[in-house]
Amino acid sequence: MKHILALDQGTTSSRAIVFAEDGSVRAMAQQEFRQIFPHQGWVEHDPEEIWASQLKVARHALAHAALKATDIAALGITNQRETTIL
Numbered sequence: 001m002k003h004i005l006a007l008d009q010g011t012t013s014s015r016a017i018v019f020a021e022d023g024s025v026r027a028m029a030q031q032e033f034r035q036i037f038p039h040q041g042w043v044e045h046d047p048e049e050i051w052a053s054q055l056k057v058a059r060h061a062l063a064h065a066a067l068k069a070t071d072i073a074a075l076g077i078t079n080q081r082e083t084t085i086l
Contacts, residue, residue: 002073005061007054009079014053016061018072027065029057 001021008015014033018026031053036044062068 001071003065003067003071004074004076005058005072006076007058007078009050009054009077011080014050014057016054016057018061018065018067026067027061029060029064031057 003021003026004019006017006019008017012032012035013030015028015030017028020026033049033053034046036046038044062072
């Protein structure tokens with residue numbers, strides 16, 4: 001049975017959700033990351049910290065579901081639409 005891994009990059013946390021073929025949630029993981037306020041009214045994020053937290057939650061969700069990367073048929077990615085790191 002193949003699964004879908006959804007990666008959600010929010011403003012304050014990274015999240016990963018593993019879905020089974022029937023749409024049920026097999027596992028989920030979330031981790032907050034640091035908010036940097038260089039000036040009043042500004043907020044920044046460390047791109048390496050975002051990447052590390054996203055990788056960590058993806059690995060945690062896969063482990064919790066007892067799956068390997070080869071068990072994933074598709075990957076969905078969403079973010080807060082203000083930040084993209086390639």
